[in-house]
Each structure stands twice: as structure tokens, then as C-alpha cells.
Amino acid sequence: MREIVFIQMGQCGNKIAEKFWEIIANEHFINQCGHFYGDSILPYQRLNIYFQCAQDCRFVPRCVAVDLEPTQITELKNSSVGRLFNPEYMISGKYGAGNNFSKGHYTEGAELMDCVLEKCRLQAENCDLLQGFQMVHSIGGGTGSGMGSLAMKCLRNDYEDRVINTFSVIPSSKISQVVTEPYNAVLGISELVFTTDEMIMFDNEALYNISLASLQLPKPNHCDLNHLISKTMAGVTTCFRYPGQLNTDLRKIMTNMCPYPRLKFFIPGYAPLDSAHNNLEYKKITVKSIVQQLFSPEFRMADFECQDEKLLTCAAIFRGRVSSREVEEAMVDLQRCRKEMFARFIPNNIKTAICDVPPSGIDMSATLLSNTSAITVIFRRLIQQFDKMFEKRAFMHWYTGEGMEEEEFRRARNIVCDICDEYYETCQFDCDEDDNSDASECNDECDCRTDQ
Numbered sequence: 001m002r003e004i005v006f007i008q009m010g011q012c013g014n015k016i017a018e019k020f021w022e023i024i025a026n027e028h029f030i031n032q033c034g035h036f037y038g039d040s041i042l043p044y045q046r047l048n049i050y051f052q053c054a055q056d057c058r059f060v061p062r063c064v065a066v067d068l069e070p071t072q073i074t075e076l077k078n079s080s081v082g083r084l085f086n087p088e089y090m091i092s093g094k095y096g097a098g099n100n101f102s103k104g105h106y107t108e109g110a111e112l113m114d115c116v117l118e119k120c121r122l123q124a125e126n127c128d129l130l131q132g133f134q135m136v137h138s139i140g141g142g143t144g145s146g147m148g149s150l151a152m153k154c155l156r157n158d159y160e161d162r163v164i165n166t167f168s169v170i171p172s173s174k175i176s177q178v179v180t181e182p183y184n185a186v187l188g189i190s191e192l193v194f195t196t197d198e199m200i201m202f203d204n205e206a207l208y209n210i211s212l213a214s215l216q217l218p219k220p221n222h223c224d225l226n227h228l229i230s231k232t233m234a235g236v237t238t239c240f241r242y243p244g245q246l247n248t249d250l251r252k253i254m255t256n257m258c259p260y261p262r263l264k265f266f267i268p269g270y271a272p273l274d275s276a277h278n279n280l281e282y283k284k285i286t287v288k289s290i291v292q293q294l295f296s297p298e299f300r301m302a303d304f305e306c307q308d309e310k311l312l313t314c315a316a317i318f319r320g321r322v323s324s325r326e327v328e329e330a331m332v333d334l335q336r337c338r339k340e341m342f343a344r345f346i347p348n349n350i351k352t353a354i355c356d357v358p359p360s361g362i363d364m365s366a367t368l369l370s371n372t373s374a375i376t377v378i379f380r381r382l383i384q385q386f387d388k389m390f391e392k393r394a395f396m397h398w399y400t401g402e403g404m405e406e407e408e409f410r411r412a413r414n415i416v417c418d419i420c421d422e423y424y425e426t427c428q429f430d431c432d433e434d435d436n437s438d439a440s441e442c443n444d445e446c447d448c449r450t451d452q
């Protein structure tokens with residue numbers, strides 16, 4: 001088996017992970033005590049990817065839960081999936097990192113790091129053939145950004161040839177009042193870009209907008225956002241969890257999706273999106289409507305106003321009894337209509353996979369990962385907020401007080417700017433090529449807007 005060790009870091013990471021485990025336990029017919037109650041082989045076949053089989057055929061999530069304060073870990077233990085977890089792999093500190101990257105990276109978090117690494121090592125040793133690590137965290141929090149990036153740095157040293165993938169939540173002032181988040185986020189990204197292989201970025205701002213405008217939730221909260229994130233994570237991991245052909249492990253995703261080593265930031269999408277108030281049972285869902293929604297800006301999970309966005313690569317994973325011909329036609333239609341959006345110097349840059357097993361409650365769904373220049377809009381938003389504070393050295397004493405130096409901030413900012421430049425330069429390759437495209441090829445019937 002190609003097992004994955006899952007790391008859930010900080011409050012945000014553990015809250016999202018709770019939902020994620022709830023969904024995948026349900027999909028794989030694992031009850032609250034960890035026992036398999038299904039009657040078919042399909043959900044059982046690859047259970048070992050995310051679960052460790054313990055005594056009495058009990059399936060235990062192969063995860064390490066970490067937070068520098070105890071509250072969230074206690075909540076996780078008391079949640080509906082709490083009994084699934086092995087308490088020995090739940091680690092908490094006392095006081096938290098106080099929204100401060102440096103506490104997570106250099107002081108409080110560093111003190112607890114040996115313990116975290118030891119737990120990761122034990123989990124890895126219990127695997128037949130470890131494929132890599134996945135971490136879910138927020139890059140706005142002190143623990144999520146500081147300790148999360150430190151953990152990835154240490155794991156990269158210890159497991160050079162394993163794949164490291166993160167699900168990283170980007171902060172937004174629409175849902176959080178913490179002023180130091182742009183510092184933490186820029187510092188976090190500047191570390192993670194060197195230690196991870198692929199980063200799937202969830203922008204809280206976009207998720208908030210989707211919830212408010214498209215799903216019509218009057219006042220979206222973290223729970224609403226986590227509903228969307230966890231469903232998408234379950235979608236992304238479908239190919240690992242069930243037998244299939246494409247992107248069946250972390251390394252294949254990496255190879256297919258990253259044309260250059262530093263261009264490894266993926267924006268996710270999921271369709272059909274729902275909420276507690278927006279019930280899908282009454283809607284007709286077709287392959288065409290799913291594809292339209294996946295690529296429509298109102299439903300993408302990264303907030304951006306990118307006029308000349310270029311999609312370098314993308315992977316779409318369909319679930320349910322969908323016809324591969326219909327999927328192929330819908331994708332071809334889309335590429336024809338939105339020709340300008342796809343980078344021409346990478347032919348066949350859309351990969352699709354189909355998994356017969358639908359998510360529970362609906363007939364079909366799709367998840368998209370896209371490596372797109374639009375990520376730079378988010379990075380620039382963070383840099384702008386970072387610059388405003390850094391210009392006046394606001395809140396710097398919290399960081400220098402823990403031993404950090406101003407130079408580290410400058411370096412981090414430059415690294416994030418360099419990533420933006422690299423995306424920009426890569427997209428210029430298309431301008432160098434002859435443009436033989438003819439927009440009129442797109443027939444009038446082809447409507448790539450969502451019909452939600």
C-alpha cells in the first residue's frame with residue numbers, strides 16, 4: 001500500500017480535519033469505533049492509505065494532530081469522530097502561538113517539535129511503503145504557519161524522497177480580525193515553497209464570497225467554510241482512496257501538475273457546491289453543469305480578479321456513474337470556449353479521471369485542481385497588506401522579541417514576489433508563440449457561465 005501520514009496543525013487544521021475524517025470515514029463505511037461495516041470490496045480495498053488497521057480490525061486514522069493550545073484538540077476528542085483517533089498521536093501545548101509565526105517556528109513550536117517528529121516517525125514506520133505526508137493548516141495562525149512550516153522543513157530533511165503536500169488556508173479579513181496574519185502568511189509561504197512538493201490553497205475570502213453570494217448564507221462562519229473545504233479535500237483524495245488510473249498518488253499529481261519546481265500552488269474547485277440551506281436534492285445535476293461550475297469564477301476557491309489568467313495545468317476528478325464520453329465532450333467544449341485561458345505551450349494540460357463511487361447523498365460530483373497564474377492575485381493581496389504594516393514596522397516587536405530579525409521579513413517578501421514573477425514570466429511563453437487562435441470557433445450554444 002502507498003500510505004499517507006496526515007498532519008493536522010493548529011485550530012484551523014484540526015477543525016477542518018475533523019470534517020475531513022468524518023466524510024471519509026462515512027464514505028469508507030467506518031463507524032465511530034473504527035470498524036468497517038460495508039458489504040462491498042471497493043471502499044475496503046484502499047482503506048490502508050489513510051487508516052491503520054489496529055487490534056480487532058479497528059481502523060485508526062493515520063494522523064498526527066497538533067496544536068499549541070489544548071482547546072481544539074480536546075474538542076476533536078469529544079467530537080463525533082473523536083473515538084477514531086489514537087490519543088497518543090494528539091499533541092497539544094499550553095498557551096498557543098498567539099497568532100505569531102515566530103512563536104510557532106522558533107520558540108513554543110520548536111520546543112514541541114521533537115515530540116511531533118517522533119510521532120510522525122512512528123506513523124511512517126508502521127507503513128509498508130509510505131508515499132508521503134499531507135498537512136492541513138492555516139497560514140494565518142501562529143501555529144499553522146510557524147510550526148507547520150517548521151514541521152515540513154524537518155520532515156523534508158528526514159524523508160527527502162517522500163512527497164509533501166499541504167492543504168493551506170489563506171487568511172481573509174472578512175472572516176478574521178487578526179492583524180498579524182499577512183506577516184504570518186508571507187513568512188509561512190516563503191518557508192513552505194522550499195520544503196513542500198505541492199500546496200493546495202483555500203482562500204477564506206473566496207470561500208466566504210461563495211457562501212454569501214452563491215450559496216446565499218446570510219453570515220458565513222468557519223463551519224460553513226469547512227463544509228466546502230472538507231468536501232473538496234475528500235474529492236482531491238478520491239483517486240488515492242479508490243482504484244483508478246490517473247493521479248493515483250501524490251507523486252503523479254506532482255508530475256502532472258508542476259511544470260516548474262516552484263510553480264506548485266494549486267487552486268481547488270468543487271461542484272456541485274451546496275450548503276445546509278441550498279439543498280441539492282431538488283436540482284438536476286449534469287456533467288455539463290458540473291464542468292461549467294468548476295471553471296466559473298464565482299465558484300473557484302480562490303478569490304481573484306485576474307483578467308488574463310493562464311491555466312498552466314489542471315486535474316479534474318469526476319465521481320459517480322458519469323459517462324466518460326460526456327466528460328470528454330464537456331471538457332473539449334470548455335477548452336474551445338475558453339481557449340485563451342489555457343497555456344498553449346503545455347498541450348493536453350487538462351487531465352481527467354473518473355471514479356465510479358459518488359460522494360454520499362448525490363449522484364455525481366467533480367473536483368478540480370488548477371495550477372494557474374491567478375494565485376498571484378492572492379499573493380499580491382497578502383504582500384500589499386504585509387507592506388502596509390512593515391513600512392511602519394507595526395507589530396514587529398512581537399516577532400523580534402522572539403529572536404527574529406527584520407531581514408527575515410524582507411527575504412520572505414522577496415521570495416513570495418519572486419514566485420509571482422515566475423508565474424508571470426511563465427505565462428509570457430504563450431505570448432511568444434504564434435497566436436493562431438480564432439475566437440469565432442466558439443459556437444454560440446456553448447455557454448461557459450454557470451447556470452446555478
Ligand SMILES: Nc1nc2c(ncn2[C@@H]2O[C@H](COP(=O)(O)OP(=O)(O)OP(=O)(O)O)[C@@H](O)[C@H]2O)c(=O)[nH]1
Pocket residue numbers: 009010011012013015016067068069096097098099100138140141142143144145169170171172175176178181204222223225226229
Ligand atoms: N476556513 C477556516 N479558517 C479558519 C478556521 N479556524 C481558523 N481559521 C482561520 O485561520 C486563521 C487563524 O488560524 P488558527 O488556525 O486559528 O491559528 P493557529 O494555527 O491555531 O495558531 P495560533 O492560534 O496563533 O497558535 C484565521 O485566518 C482564521 O480565519 C476554520 O475552522 N476554518
Ligand SMILES: [Mg+2]
Pocket residue numbers: 010011067068069096097141143
Ligand atoms: Mg490556535
